Amino acid sequence: MSKSVFRIVLGGAAAIALFPTVAGAQTNQEWRCNIDSLIPSQAIVRAEWARKCGLLNNLVPAGPSAWVPSTTTFDVTFTPAKEYVESNTSRAYTGNSQGYKVNYYYAIAMYDATPILKVEAEATGPTTGFFKWNPAPTTVFRARPLYPTFETSLPAGSGTPLYPHPTDTTDCRFYRDTNGDAKGDTLYTGTSFYVVANCESSCYAPDQELLFSNGSVPISKAVREQQVDIITLTPDATLDNVQLQTNHVYSYTSETRDSEHLLYTITTEHGGKLRLTNEHPVVNSEGRMVRAADLKVDDELLRQDGTRERVVSVEKTTHFGKVYNLRPITRDQVTNVLVAQGFLVGSARYQNEDVGFMNRIILQRSVPEELLPQ
Known part of the structure; x- marks a missing residue:
């Protein structure tokens, strides 16, 4: 039996995987997350970046008032949580299987599944005034935060891998890897980009x-x-x-x-x-x-x-x-x-x-x- 490196998505999360080759499109999602592997602190930065860039660059109409009531999540006041939906689906910073919902994807990246979160308008930063889903008193943070990974086309493996700028989190553009280090180094000038998987990390020392x-x-x-x-x-x-x-x-x-x-x-x-x-x-x-x-x-x-x-x-x-x-x-x-x-x-x-x-x-x-x- 042949062996390969890839990821399988389970319950919306992906894990870097190494095991016997199986059939199915998920193989390429496994591979993509394996290449774009992040530690938890980096995953949080990526999730925050994706939310910010989606809000600032892909809402029509634009601005904090462009929210819609969520159909999946409630505020602690038991009213529907305020959600934002990306407009251009070929230039989306958030996942595609749940309708390009910006706050929804941020929440599943950061928190264990919960129907109630604390919805608050941001007071500072580039997304001031936008409503954010913050943890409620009963919210459990994910042990391994999730993060999106991107390519120039869907499904995973069909396009060129894309990365955010390696150090500048204010830059919402994408970069290609041209030197083989799985980091963006050359500005991507194309018109489309897609989330092809959501990924998580791992935790045994190699000698364990x-x-x-x-x-x-x-x-x-x-x-x-x-x-x-x-x-x-x-x-x-x-x-x-x-x-x-x-x-x-x-x-x-x-x-x-x-x-x-x-x-x-x-x-x-x-x-x-x-x-x-x-x-x-x-x-x-x-x-x-x-x-x-x-x-x-x-x-x-x-x-x-x-x-x-x-x-x-x-x-x-x-x-x-x-x-x-x-x-x-x-x-x-x-x-x-x-x-x-x-x-x-x-x-x-x-x-x-x-x-x-x-x-x-x-x-x-x-x-x-x-x-x-x-």
């Missing part, structure tokens, strides 16, 4: 080991070799009866160029060590999925054999290079728990589709046999 059927393997090596037999929890695993199974990798996430990442190095009392990005999900001794950044000394992690191990240090470090992640083919929360360095951690699914399960108990205790109906 995951448990596969043939033993623990550094994730960077697993990506290169495209290993498929990943070990995960069984669907019926519980907090006091941890069971493992051989599962299958649906996709790996990676990056095409090096960048700087903040990592948390978590060391436990018996010498265990995890190196993860701040948002990476880890299972604690309560069976709760928590962010690596929220762990502290004396917290306990859950090992693959069900035993607990105390955290003795949490250190922030930086890593310049690529980071990685994967998601199994299964979709339920329990079988998306992997084994890293002997500890139970969440797959990439917890940072996208199942981000709502962060800080929730996903491993329950078994019901005592004497309480089961006879």
Whole structure:
């Protein structure tokens, strides 16, 4: 079976992927996001840029008063949120599958799915007076913000890749890459541009080991070799009866160029060590999925054999290079728990589709046999 590099879009988000070639137009979306890979802070800049440029350059009539009532989202006052719709669909800065709605695409890039947001007129900046969908008190920010990527035509892979100016966020023009560094360097003078995918990033350090059927393997090596037999929890695993199974990798996430990442190095009392990005999900001794950044000394992690191990240090470090992640083919929360360095951690699914399960108990205790109906 041949191998290739590409992305698959799931629930409106795309992940950089490496796995056996499959048929379908989504292959090129995977590839496009792989080339235009951004870290979370860069993704936020891209999402803000796309919203601003859409508002300033593609509304008819122009101006803050050109809003229409949203059909999907409400303000905290329970009135329809104020939305803006791009006019020229061949020069749109926001996605196309939801009617070129500027605030809608900004919100799905920044926040977990929610029907209620705080709608406020901007007080400063180039989009002063325009209504923006800001977080409400109950809004959950995406662990991995999404960002649009562009080409000269639809679908993905059919046109020339386009990029915003690499440093000037006031410039709403597009640039072609002519020197092979996946950044815009030559002004694009054409008349059309399109969003061809929305993308997300990933989070294991390259030397972090995951448990596969043939033993623990550094994730960077697993990506290169495209290993498929990943070990995960069984669907019926519980907090006091941890069971493992051989599962299958649906996709790996990676990056095409090096960048700087903040990592948390978590060391436990018996010498265990995890190196993860701040948002990476880890299972604690309560069976709760928590962010690596929220762990502290004396917290306990859950090992693959069900035993607990105390955290003795949490250190922030930086890593310049690529980071990685994967998601199994299964979709339920329990079988998306992997084994890293002997500890139970969440797959990439917890940072996208199942981000709502962060800080929730996903491993329950078994019901005592004497309480089961006879």
